Amino acid sequence: MDFAQKIYINNKPLILTTDTKAYTAKHPIASGYISFTGAFPRNFRLALQHISKRGTLGAIIEDFSPENLQEELYELYKPIDAGGGVVTNEKDEVLMIYRRGKWDLPKGKCDDGEDIDECALREVSEETGLNKLKLGDKICDTYHVYSQKGENLLKRTAWYKMKGTLKEEPIPQAEENILEARWVSDEELPSVVYKSYEAIREVMQMAGVKW
Numbered sequence: 132m133d134f135a136q137k138i139y140i141n142n143k144p145l146i147l148t149t150d151t152k153a154y155t156a157k158h159p160i161a162s163g164y165i166s167f168t169g170a171f172p173r174n175f176r177l178a179l180q181h182i183s184k185r186g187t188l189g190a191i192i193e194d195f196s197p198e199n200l201q202e203e204l205y206e207l208y209k210p211i212d213a214g215g216g217v218v219t220n221e222k223d224e225v226l227m228i229y230r231r232g233k234w235d236l237p238k239g240k241c242d243d244g245e246d247i248d249e250c251a252l253r254e255v256s257e258e259t260g261l262n263k264l265k266l267g268d269k270i271c272d273t274y275h276v277y278s279q280k281g282e283n284l285l286k287r288t289a290w291y292k293m294k295g296t297l298k299e300e301p302i303p304q305a306e307e308n309i310l311e312a313r314w315v316s317d318e319e320l321p322s323v324v325y326k327s328y329e330a331i332r333e334v335m336q337m338a339g340v341k342w
Contacts, residue, residue, distance in 0.1 A: 134197040138204070138285065139275035139330045143182045144189040147200040151193040164189040170199035175207060208276050208285035212241045214251030216293040217270060217338040218261070224314035225340055226259060226295060227323060228303060234327045236334065237312070238288050247289045255293060259312040260302030267292030270338045273330045290334050317342070 135148040146161060147170075148154045155161045165181045167174035170192060178190035194200050215238025218226035227234050239254030241247060252266055270290040277284055301312035315323050320342035324332055335342075 134200075136200070136274065139273070139328070140179065140182050142329055143187065144329075145178055145182060146189065146191040147197075147204065148191060148193055149195060149197060151191050154191065161189065161191060164191045166191045166193065168193050170194035170196070170203045172203065172206070175203055204285065208283045210285045210287060212247060212250070213238055213286050213288040214241060214247050214249075214254055214291070215239070215288050216251050216255040216264070216291050217335060217340065218255060218259075218264065218293040218295045219340075220295050220297050220314055222297065222314075222316070224316050225320065225335070226255075226261070226301060227313065227315050227327075228258060228309045229311040230307070230309045234315075234323045234331075236290075236331055238290075239307075240286070248291060251289060251291045252293070258304045258307055258309055260304070261295050261299045263296050263299055265294040267294060270334060273334060275330060290338070292338055 133148065133150045133153050135146060135154050138145045138147070146154060146164065151166055165178065167178055174192050178192055181187055181190050192200065215236050217236060226237065228237050237255040237258040239258065241250040248266055252264055256262055256264060268291065270292060273288050273290065275286055277286070301314065303309035303312040324335065324342050
């Protein structure tokens, strides 16, 4: 079975795959990505340099071995786990947060020994102040990289559908630099989603949210 993993770096995708041709057939936009063959340090370096340039779309690295791709990725970035949620209420409004100039979905890192679904519920609750959340089906995993305190990290976020209620008023978690947490209606979604991240839009689409 073909392997493909999408990692967002500064809101641009790095694709790791065992079959570039099959991936681009499913995702035509990837035909505009720069492509490399072999999970070599040089190829990762060149791919990251390309992604950092303005106007570029993304990069693909192909290797016959998923393990080789993962090992080289982990040489560059320390993997950590996180959980988050696409929360809807009785009116099918979506719970979103505003942080660092972008609209986002609530999420956060797992504590040691914590199950990923428990992490997702806890983090959504902490970031939005909602306590009457009901966990639904898992949606997907997303990956993105960032630097914190001089360390390069690869965050895998497990996303779940959740149900909330209008009986609770969202309260933004100030210590996490969240300026606003609120229910977003169908009418507001297009303008709000436009000011979000590509990965967040993908998660919402996979959760069945339309705008």
